[in-house]
Amino acid sequence: MERRSFLKHTGATSAFIGLGGLGLSACSGSGPKHLTILHTNDVHSHIDPFPEDHSAFPRKGGIARRAALIEEIRRENPNTLLFDAGDIFQGTPYFNFYGGELEFKLMSMMRYDAATIGNHDFDNGLEGFLAQLPHAGFPFLSANYDFKDTILDGLVEPYKLFQLDGLKVGVFGLGIMLKGIVNDALYGETRYLGPIEMAQEMSDILKKEKQCHLVVCLSHLGYEYDRGELPSDLDLAAATRGIDLIIGGHTHTFLDRPVVRKNKDQQDVLVNQAGCYGVNMGRIDFYFDKTGIRADGATINI
């Protein structure tokens, strides 16, 4: 009886078919799955390519070229996620003139999926960041900046789940300690929480509770430190369990290729960083199968 009236309800029926279809396409892909992750960091308002006579990066970078390359990769593999690991702001007159509006608008046009917050993203204060947020068509993620007592309360989430082709990807953000590198007045009542502890908490939620196939950390902690007074991405990789990929920033580190480290459970973690100023873009491809091979048995070709 209940079922009959249920089917009579045409609106609900079409909704059922629609959702059923979605369910099928989202979950029943039978062949091996392929996920591409693209990432930038420390772009620092570099929109135009570097000039011919630049000492370090002549003719390199440029957002229009990056956008075209991203589109090409998306055409090859629609299961592509695009992230930024912070310090979007500050570095060219574009920021001084437009306060980050153009950076956010362009990143939205390129369909960035998420970003974390770098220390320079506080350069116009919390007010300056808030003023530009409406231009960002993507979420900012931070698990260790507590904005509860600030005007950003409720506007920054610790993590986000992405569902592509039946794959569940959990992404969370981490930021560097602000005291000492950012003027106190600019970050106000933002509370900095221990990044390693928060990372483990996030990883546990995403992997165990949310059953993610992949856990990605967007980190603005920095790649590695000599003196070790602040936790780096390499420290983070070694001190946690459950994270598959750490996308880094802050130290403007140019790597030849991503590095592989062992986590607390002796499983592989990938750590990558794409230099700075949009000169490089990182690309990581994950291939999945239902063969039941343990995740740590994956072959890593880098």
Add this chain to the structure above:
Amino acid sequence: MSLKIQHFVIFVTIVVCLSCRQEQQTVTSITGKELLIHEDLPASDSIEAFVKPYREHLNSVLDSALAYAPRTITRTDGELNSSEGNLMADIVMQETNPIVIARTGREIDFVMLNHGGIRSLISEGDVTARTAYEVMPFENTIVILGMKGKAVRDLVEYLVKSGEPHPISGLQVRIGKDRKLRSFQVQGMPFDENKMYFVATSDYLAKGGDYMDFFKSRDTLINTGYYLRNAMIDHFKKVDTLRASVDDRYIRID
């Protein structure tokens, strides 16, 4: 009715969840690489078109003349002090003093910056905001440090020992032929070991950048939040003609 829709939603949710839960996906292989954004890559037309009006506006403002330099100003025209170094340190003194007085009731006693921090010369001709970006591409702010006694003496010793014409203002330094310190004064007055001096520098140097460790031995630190570059631009707007020369603030005597 609404109850039925609720049931239906729950049912669909369960179906979707069950079908998802069956996926035992595991990673079988991973590849990773860095993609260089180079000049042979095609550019997105839509992005180009979107940026264009912003770029044109920015360039028109950046390239409009704020002042005129009758002669090229460079950091390499003097042995112990340079025209450009003097200009930079004097700009910091002049443009920051009103802020410091308003906040503390005290004036800056002297300024010290680093020679290496001047990234470009100022060519003869029109001086623009772009000039300021070329000379000072870094996002450095001006900070005021309360320093006394040994820290100030270490600062002067460092300056002498470095052999570089680090930009100074408000400080008069004399060295001998042997390149040893003979005397130094602050604002024309003899150095007072016990006086607390207000020293303006960049936030970068205040953290000990360029091995200026003496800046870490300070009693107070006030970050003005005022960018060095903005001080330059504000100064360019105030003057018609930008003049700077090598002078006698730091010299060798016989």
